[in-house]
Amino acid sequence: MKKRALISVSNKQNIVAFAKGLVELDYEIISTGGTLKTLMDANVPAVAVEQVTGFPEILNGRVKTLHPNVHGGLLAKRVDQDHMKQLRENHIEPFDLVVVNLYPFKQTLEKEGVSAEEIIENIDIGGPTMLRSAAKNFNDVMVVVDPADYDLALKSLRNESITFKFRQRLAAKVFRHTANYDAMIANYFLTETGEKFPESYTVTYEKAQTLRYGENPHQEAAFYKNPLQNGMSLATAKQLHGKELSYNNIQDANAALEILAEYNEPTAVAVKHMNPCGIGMGETIAEAFQLAYDADPISIFGGIVALNREVDSQTAAMLKDIFLEIVLAPSFTEEALAVLTQKKNIRLLALEMSSTDVTSYKLTTVHGGALIQSKDNGFIKEGELEAVTTRLPSEKELQDLLFAWKAVKHVKSNAIVLAKGKQTIGIGAGQMNRVGAAKIAIEQAAEKASGSVMASDAFFPMPDTVEEATRAGVTAIIQPGGSKRDQDSIDVCNQHGIAMVFTGMRHFKH
Numbered sequence: 001m002k003k004r005a006l007i008s009v010s011n012k013q014n015i016v017a018f019a020k021g022l023v024e025l026d027y028e029i030i031s032t033g034g035t036l037k038t039l040m041d042a043n044v045p046a047v048a049v050e051q052v053t054g055f056p057e058i059l060n061g062r063v064k065t066l067h068p069n070v071h072g073g074l075l076a077k078r079v080d081q082d083h084m085k086q087l088r089e090n091h092i093e094p095f096d097l098v099v100v101n102l103y104p105f106k107q108t109l110e111k112e113g114v115s116a117e118e119i120i121e122n123i124d125i126g127g128p129t130m131l132r133s134a135a136k137n138f139n140d141v142m143v144v145v146d147p148a149d150y151d152l153a154l155k156s157l158r159n160e161s162i163t164f165k166f167r168q169r170l171a172a173k174v175f176r177h178t179a180n181y182d183a184m185i186a187n188y189f190l191t192e193t194g195e196k197f198p199e200s201y202t203v204t205y206e207k208a209q210t211l212r213y214g215e216n217p218h219q220e221a222a223f224y225k226n227p228l229q230n231g232m233s234l235a236t237a238k239q240l241h242g243k244e245l246s247y248n249n250i251q252d253a254n255a256a257l258e259i260l261a262e263y264n265e266p267t268a269v270a271v272k273h274m275n276p277c278g279i280g281m282g283e284t285i286a287e288a289f290q291l292a293y294d295a296d297p298i299s300i301f302g303g304i305v306a307l308n309r310e311v312d313s314q315t316a317a318m319l320k321d322i323f324l325e326i327v328l329a330p331s332f333t334e335e336a337l338a339v340l341t342q343k344k345n346i347r348l349l350a351l352e353m354s355s356t357d358v359t360s361y362k363l364t365t366v367h368g369g370a371l372i373q374s375k376d377n378g379f380i381k382e383g384e385l386e387a388v389t390t391r392l393p394s395e396k397e398l399q400d401l402l403f404a405w406k407a408v409k410h411v412k413s414n415a416i417v418l419a420k421g422k423q424t425i426g427i428g429a430g431q432m433n434r435v436g437a438a439k440i441a442i443e444q445a446a447e448k449a450s451g452s453v454m455a456s457d458a459f460f461p462m463p464d465t466v467e468e469a470t471r472a473g474v475t476a477i478i479q480p481g482g483s484k485r486d487q488d489s490i491d492v493c494n495q496h497g498i499a500m501v502f503t504g505m506r507h508f509k510h
């Protein structure tokens with residue numbers, strides 16, 4: 001008996017060559033409408049699936065292969081005498097090979113101005129059903145879902161080297177593929193219904209690259225992209241120069257992007273171990289970078305720098321003299337590229353910057369599960385600040401307070417940021433007590449601390465941090481407020497003529 005292949009593909013790329021190869025191997029090909037036409041047009045002999053089902057394609061293609069004559073032929077176990085007897089009794093012939101790829105749901109979703117109706121019509125039903133039937137019965141049926149596997153499949157068929165393992169791998173790929181496809185559909189419906197934390201949470205990622213190693217050389221790692229991400233994405237950033245990104249590079253670049261998303265004016269940020277070590281804002285991007293650099297010329301060594309404007313030759317000349325892992329910006333001028341590409345090891349990344357996706361959720365795995373929360377999109381406007389001290393901040397202090405508040409949100413808790421003139425001058429990150437973070441920030445700022453402002457990511461449980469600030473010469477403080485002992489901190493401020501404002505919003509970052 002001739003071997004039978006069932007072919008039904010939306011993406012018709014390379015299908016003719018594959019089908020021709022199958023015909024040479026004496027396969028009988030059964031196909032659905034559009035696929036059949038493609039094959040016939042290329043003179044590949046094939047039979048319409050209607051001849052197998054004895055039923056016309058109905059409901060505009062919603063039902064074409066959903067039939068026992070198809071699924072019986074896919075699911076029957078060859079070693080099971082009873083299965084084979086039932087096939088004979090019902091005049092069903094088994095299939096040996098299934099080649100299916102699905103309606104382009106994702107591409108439809110991404111189409112501009114697409115209607116809900118078109119999206120729904122692009123949910124493939126018959127395709128996944130065939131794929132799943134064949135994959136379940138992989139012991140007897142070979143299933144190919146990815147056009148990239150056509151050559152390998154054909155080669156194996158020619159050499160008659162189809163092993164159990166090979167068919168199993170193809171089946172495994174099918175279940176990943178249908179799970180990914182369904183996850184995208186589930187996500188679409190989640191957006192439509194506005195449900196936040198459904199009874200099960202389905203995420204899907206697609207491999208962007210295998211990484212050399214993870215956070216440390218003994219850890220394995222890969223980078224997966226979100227297939228539904230619109231706008232800013234590190235997976236689609238253009239690498240213009242330098243060796244492959246590492247796991248830590250991607251984490252740091254992400255931290256830098258989150259920080260830059262806070263600022264509209266020309267801003268530069270230097271990041272080390274996912275904390276900013278310097279943030280500067282200026283009239284030009286060169287000025288901004290100079291400030292970010294001067295903020296901490298030691299910690300920037302081996303760090304990454306992200307800028308929210310095109311890198312020009314002036315900025316490139318400054319960047320060139322520092323050892324940096326990555327420079328990340330929306331674009332680079334030709335001259336800037338000529339300067340920076342002289343450095344073999346620096347990675348240059350161009351990435352269109354937009355505000356980070358405010359609807360997205362952050363997922364952290366823990367033993368036994370995952371924590372999911374909305375991103376920290378908290379943003380305080382000037383008018384929302386509550387002045388709590390006798391002295392109110394001056395206009396200059398106010399601008400620095402808002403600048404420092406945006407920065408402290410992105411520093412690991414407990415976090416204290418000292419800033420002056422739209423420049424961070426001291427950052428205390430990740431300390432187990434707040435006063436410790438303040439001491440680090442003050443020591444970093446040294447003599448610059450005098451006349452600076454201070455931001456704290458959470459309230460002061462006691463007045464010790466404010467006392468440190470007064471000794472350093474800090475003139476204004478921004479913090480959430482809400483401690484039982486707020487008044488103690490306010491009193492210290494009033495005694496020293498410090499202006500303090502409350503945001504009413506905390507920015508823990510663990």
Ligand SMILES: NC(=O)c1ncn([C@@H]2O[C@H](COP(=O)(O)O)[C@@H](O)[C@H]2O)c1NC=O
Pocket residue numbers: 008009010011031032033034035036061062063064065066100101102103123124125126127128
């Ligand atoms: N409904 C069905 O019975 C059915 N059977 C196969 N399909 C899909 O139809 C597509 C191929 O259609 P055509 O050969 O007509 O271009 C494939 O993506 C396949 O997954 C179906 N379509 C969707 O559900």
